[in-house]
Amino acid sequence: MSGDRVGRYVRMVAVEGQGEALAAGLLRVAEGMRDAPGCELYVVNRTPDEDDAVWITEVWSDEAASEAALNRDLGEAGLGSVLGLLAGPPEFIELSPVGGPGLS
Template identity: 65%
Template sequence: MTAEQQPERIGRYVRMVAQPGRGAALADTLLRVASGLRDTPGCELYLINLSADEPDTIWVTEVWADEAASDRALSADLGDVGIGEVLELLAGPPELVDLRPLGGTGLPTG
């Protein structure tokens, strides 16, 4: 399948910087968010990454079947973890990089 034939998946990298010394708490909270998204329709990947050289910086790698799936899931209560729990740990607003996933190991094929 060529890039033009790919479904309209969306992806993003999200960089979150925790308040000083709160990186582990942010990571734990985001891991609970990821666990809650495990069976969410349209969520193909929600991966939590700790920066190798910045202990208070977390990167989230997301892949969604489409924009609507992302909007539905991330505007919900996120199960036991509300978005407010994540926001209260942040030192500033998250930084987003929007992507158009084309494929690769680990992604389901159309």
């Protein structure tokens, strides 16, 4: 268990009918996060009851790694390509991961 880890759930809602495009764009962002220092988990999720909503599950080794990723150039991170699909600002739930399968 690491007290330094940070995590979040991020909910993004696309303009009507663009949920699939938003998910595809965020999967490209996820590929870019694969090599981001300190990124332990970056998973794109859909829910069956919200066609235009996409959830991201993130776990970072520490706050500095999370901040560094958030402060990257939007184009470099691939986020610029998805911003135009959003119906509103993302919603964040901050977390303190304590462990479990998938986290070492």
